[in-house]
Amino acid sequence: MTHSQSVSPVVDVLDFVTKQxxxxxxxxxxxxxxxxHAKVVYITSLNQSELLASTDKYLYLIRSGxxxxxxxxxxxxxxxxxxxxxxxxxxxxxxEIKNHLEVQTSGLVFLLPQQDFDFLRREYQKFEQHFVRAHxxxxxxxxxxxxxxxxxxxxxxxxxxxxxxxxxPHARIVDAAKLMQKAGVSSVIVTEKGELSGIITDRDxxxxxxxxxxxxxxSVAQIMTPNPKFIFExxxxxxxxxxxxxxxxxHLPVLNEERVPLGMVTSTDLLRQQKHxxxxxxxxxxxxxxxxxxIRLAMEIPALLRGFSNTVEDISFIGTLLxxxxxxxxxxxxxxxxxxxGEPPCSFCWICFGSQARExxxxxxxxxxxxxxxxxxxxxxxxxFARLGxxxxxxxxxxGIKACPGGIMASNAQCRGTVDEWVLRYEQWVHTPxxxxxxxxxxxxxxxxxxxxxxxxxxxxxxxxxxxxxELFFAAMATDISTNSVPIGxxxxxxxxxxxxxxxxxxxxxxxxxxVNDLVRLYALKCGINKANTQMxxxxxxxxxxxxxxxxxxxxxxxxxxxxxxxKIQIEAPDLPPNCINPxxxxxxxxxQLKEAFHLIKQxxxxxxxxxxxxxx
Amino acid sequence: MYLSLxxxxxxxxxxxxxxxxxxxxxxxxLNSELLVVDLELTGLDPNSHEIVSIAWVLIKNGxxxxxxxxxxxxxxxxxxxxSPVYHGIGEHQLAQSGERLEQIIRxxxxxxxxxxxxCHNASLDxxxxxxxxxxxxxxxxxxxxxxxxxxxxxxxLRSQTYLAQDQLTLAACRRRYGLPTYQNHNAxxxxxxxxxxxxxxxxxxxxxxxxxxRNLVC
Numbered sequence: 145m146t147h148s149q150s151v152s153p154v155v156d157v158l159d160f161v162t163k164q165x166x167x168x169x170x171x172x173x174x175x176x177x178x179x180x181h182a183k184v185v186y187i188t189s190l191n192q193s194e195l196l197a198s199t200d201k202y203l204y205l206i207r208s209g210x211x212x213x214x215x216x217x218x219x220x221x222x223x224x225x226x227x228x229x230x231x232x233x234x235x236x237x238x239x240e241i242k243n244h245l246e247v248q249t250s251g252l253v254f255l256l257p258q259q260d261f262d263f264l265r266r267e268y269q270k271f272e273q274h275f276v277r278a279h280x281x282x283x284x285x286x287x288x289x290x291x292x293x294x295x296x297x298x299x300x301x302x303x304x305x306x307x308x309x310x311x312x313p314h315a316r317i318v319d320a321a322k323l324m325q326k327a328g329v330s331s332v333i334v335t336e337k338g339e340l341s342g343i344i345t346d347r348d349x350x351x352x353x354x355x356x357x358x359x360x361x362x363s364v365a366q367i368m369t370p371n372p373k374f375i376f377e378x379x380x381x382x383x384x385x386x387x388x389x390x391x392x393x394x395h396l397p398v399l400n401e402e403r404v405p406l407g408m409v410t411s412t413d414l415l416r417q418q419k420h421x422x423x424x425x426x427x428x429x430x431x432x433x434x435x436x437x438x439i440r441l442a443m444e445i446p447a448l449l450r451g452f453s454n455t456v457e458d459i460s461f462i463g464t465l466l467x468x469x470x471x472x473x474x475x476x477x478x479x480x481x482x483x484x485x486g487e488p489p490c491s492f493c494w495i496c497f498g499s500q501a502r503e504x505x506x507x508x509x510x511x512x513x514x515x516x517x518x519x520x521x522x523x524x525x526x527x528x529f530a531r532l533g534x535x536x537x538x539x540x541x542x543x544g545i546k547a548c549p550g551g552i553m554a555s556n557a558q559c560r561g562t563v564d565e566w567v568l569r570y571e572q573w574v575h576t577p578x579x580x581x582x583x584x585x586x587x588x589x590x591x592x593x594x595x596x597x598x599x600x601x602x603x604x605x606x607x608x609x610x611x612x613x614x615e616l617f618f619a620a621m622a623t624d625i626s627t628n629s630v631p632i633g634x635x636x637x638x639x640x641x642x643x644x645x646x647x648x649x650x651x652x653x654x655x656x657x658x659x660v661n662d663l664v665r666l667y668a669l670k671c672g673i674n675k676a677n678t679q680m681x682x683x684x685x686x687x688x689x690x691x692x693x694x695x696x697x698x699x700x701x702x703x704x705x706x707x708x709x710x711x712k713i714q715i716e717a718p719d720l721p722p723n724c725i726n727p728x729x730x731x732x733x734x735x736x737q738l739k740e741a742f743h744l745i746k747q748x749x750x751x752x753x754x755x756x757x758x759x760x761x
Numbered sequence: 762m763y764l765s766l767x768x769x770x771x772x773x774x775x776x777x778x779x780x781x782x783x784x785x786x787x788x789x790x791l792n793s794e795l796l797v798v799d800l801e802l803t804g805l806d807p808n809s810h811e812i813v814s815i816a817w818v819l820i821k822n823g824x825x826x827x828x829x830x831x832x833x834x835x836x837x838x839x840x841x842x843x844s845p846v847y848h849g850i851g852e853h854q855l856a857q858s859g860e861r862l863e864q865i866i867r868x869x870x871x872x873x874x875x876x877x878x879x880c881h882n883a884s885l886d887x888x889x890x891x892x893x894x895x896x897x898x899x900x901x902x903x904x905x906x907x908x909x910x911x912x913x914x915x916x917x918l919r920s921q922t923y924l925a926q927d928q929l930t931l932a933a934c935r936r937r938y939g940l941p942t943y944q945n946h947n948a949x950x951x952x953x954x955x956x957x958x959x960x961x962x963x964x965x966x967x968x969x970x971x972x973x974x975r976n977l978v979c
Contacts, residue, residue: 154830154953156943184825184953186960194791195823208941250964252940252957255824 154179160207161254164227166274174268181260187211188250196245202255203275204231209251213243223248232275235261236733276736280701300384301377303414304398304407310335313342313365317353320344320364331395333405334368340405342368345395374399377406385414422448422465429472435539438476442543445469446507462711466505471496473543474513475595477536485532489525492517493596494536495604497552501592501676502661504707508722510546511537512587514559516566516600529560552587563600567607574611577620585621589665590676605674615756618670622756625662626749631655632742638727650738653723656706659745660699663752667691670756678703690755699748702741709734788904790963790972795820795907796872797879797959799952800886801850803840807892811838813850815865816948817872818956820879823963825956832949833868834859850947863897866890870899877974881931881955883908904974909934909958911979916962934958938965 158179161167167175183202185195187209206228213221213230221243224230234241235258256264265272309327311320313334324332324346334342344367352358352367374397375384384396394411425441425448432438449462474494482488498512499505513536515529533554541547554560561569570588573581593601631639631650640648650656661678668681671688675681682700685691691699710723727735797818804810812835819829834850836859869890880886883906894901913934917924927933931954932942938961943950959977966972 154827154949155945155947156941156950157827157953159944160941180828182827184827184957184960185823186957186964188964191823191964208939249939250961252960 157182157254161205164205166268166271170268170270174264174271177260177264178256181256183255183257185253185255186250187245187247187253189247192245192247201235201241201258202231203229203235203258203261205229205254205256207252207254209253210248211251212246212248214246215243220246229275229278232261233279236275236279237731276733276740279733280705280737298381299377300375300379300381300398300409301406303381303384304377304409308333308397308405308407310405311344311364312336313363313368315364316361317349317358317364317367318360321349321360329408330410331408333397333408334364335405338404340372340374340397340399340403342370343372343395343397343408344368372397374405375409376401381414384409388414422469426468426472429469429476432476432480435477435480438473438480439539439542442469442473445544449507463499463502463504463506463707466507466509467500467503470500470505470540470545471594473540473545474536477539478532478595481532481535485528488517488532489528490518490521491597491600492529492532493598493600494554494594495591495601496594497591498587499590501590503592503677504657504661506711507544508546510548511540512548512552513537513554513594514552514566515554515561516596516604517560517562518597518600519562519564521562526560529554530557533560550587563604563607566604567611570608571611574614574617577617579624582620582624585617586662586665589669590661592676609672613670613672618666619757621662621666621669622753625659625666626753626757628655628659628662630659630742630746630749632739632746638739640727643721647726649721649724649726651721651724652706652710656742656745657703657710659749660703660706663745663748664699664703666752666756695748695751698744702744705737705741709738788974790974790977791823793822793877793904793974794875795877795879795959795974796903797952797956798869798886798890799880799948799955800889801948802885802889803838805885807888811835811840812862812889812893813838813855814948815869816952817869818949818952819872819876820956820959823960825953825960830949830953831868831872832947833865835862835865836860837862862893866893866897866899870894870901873901873903876903877905877907878903879907879909879955879959881908881934881951881958882910905978907959907974907977908979909955909962912959912962912977913937915979931955931958935961938962 158175161178162172162175167178182205184207187195206224206226208226211224211230213224215221224245230243230245231241233239265275309323309329309331310333311323313336320332324330324344331343331345333340334344342365344364348367348369353360353362358367372395373387373391373393375387377398377400387396388394388411396409398406398409400406425444429438429441432441445466449466474496478494493516494513495501495516496513499509500512515533517529533556537547537553537555547553552559558569573585573588577585631641633639638650640650642648664678664681664685667685667688667690668675671685671690673681673684675684679700682696682703685696686693709725727738730738797820799816801813801815802810803813814832814834816830816832819826834855836855838852838855838859878887887906893899909931910929914924914929917928931951935942935954935958938958940954940957940961943954963972963977966976
């Protein structure tokens with residue numbers, strides 16, 4: 145037997161570790177190394193702060209017990225039990241540990257110090273991959289939890305403006321008015337011995353003093369609303385709103401648990417909250433009375449998104465939201481047009497294409513829309529839709545959604561037509577796949593219904609279904625996709641592009657997201673899936689055999705990761721071209737994930753060419 | 762006569778003396794180093810039976826250091842008798858991978874200096890260790906001797922009056938804290954099992970940060 149340096153590991157620990165991923169798929173030496181470098185602690189709710197709040201970082205592996213991983217806002221991210229790891233995100237990213245543990249059942253936990261974790265990462269690629277994937281998954285799953293709480297869930301105390309402005313009941317009315325003027329408030333709380341006894345509002349001064357010709361020297365007690373409704377500081381904003389609506393009041397004193405008045409919450413405070421809520425904005429757009437009002441509401445969109453992007457975790461949701469807002473603008477403008485110009489001469493519907501259809505819109509996206517009307521239309525009736533197209537497109541430009549440089553807008557005659565005319569246009573692209581036809585296909589085959597007669601949209605889809613099953617067209621599309629290369633070399637290094645200022649960058653949109661979109665569109669067309677959103681298309685593709693489940697998951701992951709990164713840089717790095725990134729500015733984990741994503745896209749690209757373009761290449 | 766009584770009391774308490782003197786400055790549990798030791802024996806009597814193997818595990822700052830475990834087989838064993846039934850170590854294995862007992866005891870002595878000793882049923886293991894330490898002139902006294910069996914016994918006696926014999930085995934104690942069942946019963950597995958048991962026992966006492974080692978000595 146060799147001398148002590150190679151310690152004989154404890155067999156029971158080794159048995160346990162060997163059964164866990166990733167060790168079960170690695171040579172025994174890996175588990176051996178782990179066991180010889182780990183520490184064991186027993187964690188309870190009483191000692192966890194001492195044992196876990198160490199400045200040294202560890203990979204934790206649970207041997208027994210149950211622990212909840214809780215994020216910074218107190219939500220349970222996941223429940224951990226025997227065989228689960230935690231602590232790796234911080235080991236991989238070098239960032240501080242954000243989540244903390246809540247002990248459900250005390251138990252044994254193995255700790256592997258950072259340097260030993262790093263050693264295993266270097267030595268065993270599968271070990272590295274396991275934790276990078278687990279981290280990616282954790283990131284993704286945490287994005288799907290709705291984190292940015294909607295305002296109705298906020299506590300009243302968060303909405304309450306100033307501290308309580310109070311007055312005694314025997315004070316003179318004029319003193320109350322002066323106090324309100326000085327504090328700049330529209331209401332005052334009347335307290336007796338520190339307890340709430342009534343409130344006075346601006347309206348009371350008008351109705352109960354001036355209109356009633358009461359002397360300003362009379363006592364506050366005479367005009368106050370005694371025993372007013374109130375709310376506790378820990379109640380939700382929603383309860384406050386409910387109380388106000390129910391009793392038709394605009395002011396609610398806020399009390400703490402000891403019933404001491406803390407301040408006032410007003411209906412204005414609540415309205416201010418609503419204004420920052422995109423859903424409310426969509427609601428307001430649908431109710432706007434004029435195109436001026438629509439435009440004014442649209443002006444609020446950029447500010448709202450900036451505020452909103454701080455509260456949502458999954459920033460790719462912003463694409464969905466912007467598309468929703470654009471849909472609302474188009475729908476309302478159409479209704480306003482009909483109010484002015486009269487009912488349409490025949491049935492029609494609005495459709496959109498490209499990024500709006502895929503729900504990937506950004507603030508820089510331009511218009512891609514069209515009008516479809518009934519085959520029964522008479523020639524002289526077409527003028528109505530020309531005016532409708534011009535009206536909506538024109539006002540959309542005023543709303544901040546730029547005109548399409550390629551003219552894909554309903555103001556252009558090429559983007560208006562009967563169902564049959566639209567089918568004919570598609571037919572030309574499919575039958576003669578010129579480069580321009582390929583470009584058009586990419587935009588027009590991502591389409592979505594927005595407003596009007598849905599049956600028309602259905603018949604357009606039906607008309608296109610037969611057309612889409614053209615092998616030659618698919619082969620041309622696959623070939624076209626393959627010409628757009630993924631920016632990664634043979635040995636997994638990035639291939640950077642350079643702009644005229646010598647900035648080196650990667651284009652995440654053209655070289656990443658767009659390729660995934662193109663691939664998924666091709667498979668979706670092949671399977672006759674009438675959806676435009678890439679994630680929805682991927683979800684629908686699970687029912688067809690053209691892509692394996694694993695390929696679908698990989699593409700979903702890649703798309704989410706790239707989209708997330710793309711939105712992130714849109715906010716953070718304005719000096720590069722839009723959608724571009726310098727990989728040097730990424731963390732090592734992000735760089736790693738990005739390479740992995742590009743690698744997966746490359747594989748999917750090759751598989752697609754093989755599947756659809758075998759003959760023509 | 763009084764003198765001989767005094768000598769008897771002294772020798773009975775000898776190993777506890779250091780802790781009597783250090784009562785005022787016993788180290789905090791979280792700042793201390795403990796060596797958890799387990800012996801596999803050929804029987805229970807230090808005078809007629811032998812040590813088959815010794816394993817030890819270090820607890821430092823409340824953490825078990827798996828990097829520091831040791832498992833030594835005694836190549837000097839003369840009479841294994843029926844004991845392999847319990848520890849599964851055969852004569853062949855001892856001859857092949859064993860070390861001289863003196864070497865093992867000296868290594869353990871060096872490790873134990875300035876640390877506390879932890880055993881499950883310490884009087885048995887410490888009885889054997891003392892005998893051989895004396896024999897080889899290893900003069901080491903642990904700071905404290907902590908017995909997980911006694912900790913458990915006292916804890917149980919506070920809630921019940923009668924203790925069944927099998928309530929205090931290492932496996933039974935571990936089950937009470939929900940610790941995993943170990944399949945192997947060599948000295949190393951048992952030493953780790955004892956170390957984990959101590960961690961669990963300490964964790965169920967209040968106010969971790971201020972527990973001193975002497976609070977664990979019964």
